[in-house]
Amino acid sequence: MPELPEVETTRRGIAPLLEGKRIKTAIVRQSKLRWPVPRGLARTLSGRKIESVSRRGKYLLINTGNGHLILHLGMSGSLRVIPADTPASPHDHVDIVLQDGQCLRLRDPRRFGAVLWTTNEPQRHKLLASLGPEPLADDGDFSGEYLFTRSRGRSRQVRDFIMDSHIVVGVGNIYANEALFRAGIDPRRAAGRISRTRYDRLAAAIREILTAAIRVGGTTLRDFSDARGDPGYFQQTLMVYGREGEACKVCGATVRRVVSGNRSVFFCGHCQR
DNA sequence: ATTTTCTCCTGCATGC
DNA sequence: TGCATGCAGGAGAAAA
Numbered sequence: 001m002p003e004l005p006e007v008e009t010t011r012r013g014i015a016p017l018l019e020g021k022r023i024k025t026a027i028v029r030q031s032k033l034r035w036p037v038p039r040g041l042a043r044t045l046s047g048r049k050i051e052s053v054s055r056r057g058k059y060l061l062i063n064t065g066n067g068h069l070i071l072h073l074g075m076s077g078s079l080r081v082i083p084a085d086t087p088a089s090p091h092d093h094v095d096i097v098l099q100d101g102q103c104l105r106l107r108d109p110r111r112f113g114a115v116l117w118t119t120n121e122p123q124r125h126k127l128l129a130s131l132g133p134e135p136l137a138d139d140g141d142f143s144g145e146y147l148f149t150r151s152r153g154r155s156r157q158v159r160d161f162i163m164d165s166h167i168v169v170g171v172g173n174i175y176a177n178e179a180l181f182r183a184g185i186d187p188r189r190a191a192g193r194i195s196r197t198r199y200d201r202l203a204a205a206i207r208e209i210l211t212a213a214i215r216v217g218g219t220t221l222r223d224f225s226d227a228r229g230d231p232g233y234f235q236q237t238l239m240v241y242g243r244e245g246e247a248c249k250v251c252g253a254t255v256r257r258v259v260s261g262n263r264s265v266f267f268c269g270h271c272q273r
Numbered sequence: 274a275t276t277t278t279c280t281c282c283t284g285c286a287t288g289c
Numbered sequence: 290t291g292c293a294t295g296c297a298g299g300a301g302a303a304a305a
Contacts, residue, residue, distance in 0.1 A: 034299085
């Protein structure tokens with residue numbers, strides 16, 4: 001499931017293969033994604049040159065100089081750069097065909113992903129305008145102090161709080177659970193009832209977990225693969241996620257799972273308070 | 274204003 | 290073996 005490390009891994013994989021290249025056309029085999037793929041995408045993109053590939057949260061931004069393609073991988077999306085004549089599989093929904101014979105191919109079985117186009121500054125786009133800070137940026141916007149301030153008066157569980165992209169981007173269920181374990185915080189605790197000191201630990205834990213995951217190419221549980229089709233390896237490092245009933249790697253207590261908001265929360269009742 | 278629930282979708286695991 | 294059921298979850302939209 002693409003969270004920030006998987007999206008960043010994808011970005012690093014595709015960027016050098018796309019930047020400086022000119023787009024020949026686009027092929028849309030399935031336009032029903034999270035939102036409809038814009039009509040006339042082929043005409044819109046034809047002839048444009050890709051200047052850069054960047055990321056904002058879990059969104060990938062392909063800059064063509066006078067317009068941006070906004071991509072989201074949703075739950076099951078993956079991107080590869082492959083020869084344009086490679087036969088398409090059933091879930092290969094969109095190709096961005098390059099003039100050099102390669103294409104950027106989006107595969108997304110569950111179709112929660114998105115392909116959008118904007119001619120405005122992407123940061124102004126409705127979906128990006130109200131996003132929280134980047135946890136790995138060094139601009140100082142993301143910190144324990146920030147989380148502490150934003151959480152005052154909030155009753156929701158801290159796990160849900162840090163998964164809210166309007167609070168901080170890029171943290172999905174896997175890394176939320178892992179960061180909370182690393183910080184020693186019970187994921188069910190109310191966000192507004194956690195001290196400044198503990199939020200310092202949590203902010204640091206989020207950065208460390210995301211950085212470590214990027215280093216090994218992200219987490220592959222079912223279907224994530226990078227731009228070359230290779231899986232990530234962070235799943236070998238997971239301390240609590242998906243480990244219900246197994247022994248905590250730190251204290252040996254049994255890792256618990258409870259369902260909250262239709263999502264599994266994994267934690268060690270001994271290490272996390 | 275904040276929080277919770279619903280919704281989109283398919284593949285895979287489970288159970289009768 | 291086959292079918293029904295449930296679960297996974299990013300995140301906007303709607304409901305509470």
